[in-house]
Amino acid sequence: MSYCYEYPRPALTVDCVIFGLDAGSVLKVLLIQRANEPYLGYWALPGGFVGIDEDLEAAALRELEEETGVRDVYIEQFHTFGRPDRDPRGRVVSVAHYALVNLEDHPVHPSSDARCVQWFEIDQLPPLAFDHDEIMVVAIECLRQKVRHEPVVFELLPAVFTLTQLQQIYEKVMGVQEGFNKRNFRSRILKTGLLKEVGKQEGVAHRPAKLYSFDKVAWERMRRKDTLGALRKAVDFDI
């Protein structure tokens, strides 16, 4: 069976940059190892072709699950990469997405289709296939941008977390080296009104931290009330 058109058409794919936070608060990215030419053996972003009647986001979620077993995650399109020479096999345009997952709730099925799947720290990446290094750079930039304006970091955390964990993610994602000031971070983040206190740690060999969860309802209320403007003042996540 073949499909014919009057003019040539680029192939259309989706790629996913999956950010995950592991137990030690290390920010990682999920890559798969290529089992075919070109770039055989190289690590690459999970991704693949968009079905002819498939929404772009649906395609990204499908590929994600097929190739890594990760499902039911926050995902967002961030840029479309279309340099004519980005794939040696021919013209391929890729709509890139990033996904945010927390490693505890979303275990990887290491090789749903027999490929290696592995988490890499974002500052210790191997060389990537195609233009995936470039995609990665843009993804990190876009994520940083996003994090400053919307409370998406919570997608990386377990449902319940400590302020120290939260601060560490912000530091990781923003890529700052000499962390934020602990007290200032805390007062700011609490002032947003988006955190609910939900208990205390138990069984730790030091003073137990308070546990918090993200208050989705408060966030929805906030963004509804004030689509543009006053919201910014209250909560622009300029940490």
Place this chain on the structure above:
Amino acid sequence: MSYCYEYPRPALTVDCVIFGLDAGSVLKVLLIQRANEPYLGYWALPGGFVGIDEDLEAAALRELEEETGVRDVYIEQFHTFGRPDRDPRGRVVSVAHYALVNLEDHPVHPSSDARCVQWFEIDQLPPLAFDHDEIMVVAIECLRQKVRHEPVVFELLPAVFTLTQLQQIYEKVMGVQEGFNKRNFRSRILKTGLLKEVGKQEGVAHRPAKLYSFDKVAWERMRRKDTLGALRKAVDFDI
């Protein structure tokens, strides 16, 4: 001649949301009137198919010039629209761009290929073809976002402008109704160090305004010095 593939492929297009500022500081968008079905007679964003070896941005610029005569402008991809039913003729995925032009330097050739081309105020748009209303909404949102972090409004202005003009654009683009406070706006914008004083108005029937131009060099220095962080403090265009 026809081009055949093993799997069906969506068609790939680019669409352009062209923002322009006219003499009276009114923010407008350039639309063309469709001369074919579907949506015959409706207004639509200029756009068209991506050549098989053509970069996405190049395609956007080419379509822009072919359909409206506008050339040599600031352009930027902002989102890719791919709902399976967005075009009744079949699957068409469109990489949307916005362009910023100033109407004085970029006159429109009203119908480079015999179609009507017209500027519309952004809050008085006619019903648009396809999902172009949705694209428009997203474009405005993205532009707002952009304007807050980078000095792109200058692309809308003539090379030399007054602070009043500058303030008006910010107000238009941000969509605020009771404008910014004049004094506060001025001190902030001057504090960024991105404006050069280049003269005074002449021949106006009131106190002549100082004229400014955007200091590209200073901006480049700034963004180079400090890719992340301190820049934000100095110049986050949170007006």
Place this chain on the structure above:
DNA sequence: TCAAAAGTGTTATCATTACACCCATGG
């Protein structure tokens, strides 16, 4: 009683807001 991480209050500085009047020009 020690080690480990959590937690907290206050002050100095800076940025933001809010306010109303005078200035320069052409007609």
Place this chain on the structure above:
DNA sequence: CCATGGGTGTAATGATAACACTTTTGA
């Protein structure tokens, strides 16, 4: 001399930054 839009200074308030010590727990 008037109409028009351009320009400015200052005080009150709120946000941010910088600072080091005490608390709670398990081992």
